[in-house]
Amino acid sequence: MSNYCDWERVQCNATTGRVIKLSLNDTRQFSQYYSLDRLPTLNLSLFHPFEELKSLDLSYNFFEGWHENRAYDGFRCLKQLKILDLSYNYFNATLLPYLNNLTSLTTLNLGWNNMGEGLKSAKQGLANLSNLKVLNLDWNRINNSLSSLGLKMLRNLEELDLSGNGMSGSLTLLGLANLTNLKSLDLSNNQISTSLASLGLQNLKNLEELNMLNNGMSGSLTSLGLANLTNLKVLNLSWNRINNSLSSLGLKMLRNVEWLNLSGTRMSGSLTLLGLANLTNLKSLDLSNNQISTSLASLGLQNLKNLEELNMLNNGMSGSLTSLGNINDNQYLSKF
Template sequence: MEYLERELMRLSIMLLLVLVNVCHGCREQERIALLQLKDSINHPNGSSLPSWEDWDGEEPTDCCEWEGVECNATTRRIIKLSLNSTREYELGDWYLNTSMFLPFESLVNLDLTNNVLLGCIENEGFEKLSRLSNLHILDLSENYFNNRILSSLNGLSSLKTLRLYDNNLTGQVYIEDFDSLNNLKELNISWNRLESIVSREGFEKLSGLSNLQILDLSSNSHNNSILSSLSGLSSLNTLKLQQNNLIGQLYIQDFNDLNNLKELDISRNDLASIITREDFFHASSLITSLKLSGSTTQNFQLAYTSLRLLILLRVELGDEEFKLDGEIEDNSYGASCTSLSSFSDSSLKMMT
């Protein structure tokens, strides 16, 4: 009997602690961390996040209901912080203290887009976030981060999506800075001023990103040499290279090592010709979406060995000439060729 009483007392105390900790919806330590984060965002005299108030009259507020905050319905832990465009531009540059996010142990998605972020305070860089083992999505786009941010992100092995578009990344990016991001599926570093992806040790393949499926390098200054740097991305299915410095002649077989590539965007470059030779058919047989809009391409020649390519291939052209070089092996599928006639403003020529 005495044992049962002790057990009931123990369970009652545990239940009371849980109720106190999850009082009014959210965890107390996370509520405190949010209020500290608000102070940092508004320093020195901003007024953002007015809903982030500790008390509503005589009652504490539920921080799970605050603007930009999403909690797990069961645990009431914060899983998403949408803080895009939160800091007022007039307040000037913001240097981040990433330790402020450590209390959010279940955080999955952190969006800090467009917050005048210039960097992190000393010894408080993004490497601190490696303790957040559930962090899958990190969006730091439309800020002022330079290349130094990349090495601090390298330890975030839990990341599946990393977006850094429209920052101050320039010149060379080192492959080693991505070594530990082996769970990454989407990487967006578009709208920067990047020129190349190189290795400090001369190794030119991004093989560490073995799970990467979407890579957006658009609106940078990459030239044709970027293609060899990408050859280790065996899981890649979407590659965006529009509006770079690709010039001259481009062979689709340059993408042969990208075994799963389905969508390729090389529009708005200065390509004189794009050719697939019959003896290098592998890559072109997999690509189902090829975008060339706004390109200066004058000659597009595609050699094919089976009609399946014609069925799968979707090409977006402006006024350029489109040539298909080959013979249809099975005329029973001839009707499928009519799908190509839907390409507006394009000249289609069958060359046999």
């Protein structure tokens, strides 16, 4: 008989007493209750009374599907819902038409589900959610069903995570070029190797964070369009095969970059063309796991007066390191 507004995982409107937030994440332990051939389903009818709900977290529950006890869409009543977290479940793309009714959503997390299954037959994808600002679709095996997502209609998006989806081939249909308000984009752990121009990154002039770790990129990278992204502050290109395609990156134009990771990119030889000397706002630089042994002077590290963190682990450096520059004179450098 206690007041439900005092319960854990429940938050109410102080004036009306109606529930505005439910945190129902991680309510059971997968290993204790379920096996992959016997997963629970979500009863959508449970949410019919919560018409003022603004935030709903159902992550880490391993739901495989859903059902309802009434003849209408259980999510349709949640007209005020702004934040929905369904990550770490087993939902597939047949859930998307239900989500399209949630037109007030600003944040949607579908990470670590199975959205790649049935995506090709999805009619709208997420195209109806025009108010979305944050969308997470990481590790969903989306691969080549890109146009079915309807991303090109989400012009208010500011943060997008598509990491770990096995994306490859021409990516024009993904529609990134239309998302000109994007500030953060994660494309790491895909297979974006030879289709760089089709990404349309050169249009994303407001981008501040870009993660393209582990994509197998190699050869000339001019078509990636990094030189146009002059507002970038965080850039991760680690574990690609950039090696001697340094000038084609266009890094010298990114004068606002503060955090740069080029670890494991097989760089060697003269690195003047990399353009690090121009990045005077850099605070953190990772050059580990490369082949920078005898070309230290060409890095231009002596220009980076604001550098606070420098990682050059596993580069085969030996002998006199005078040509590395007077980095000890840098008053900000705290991690080396």
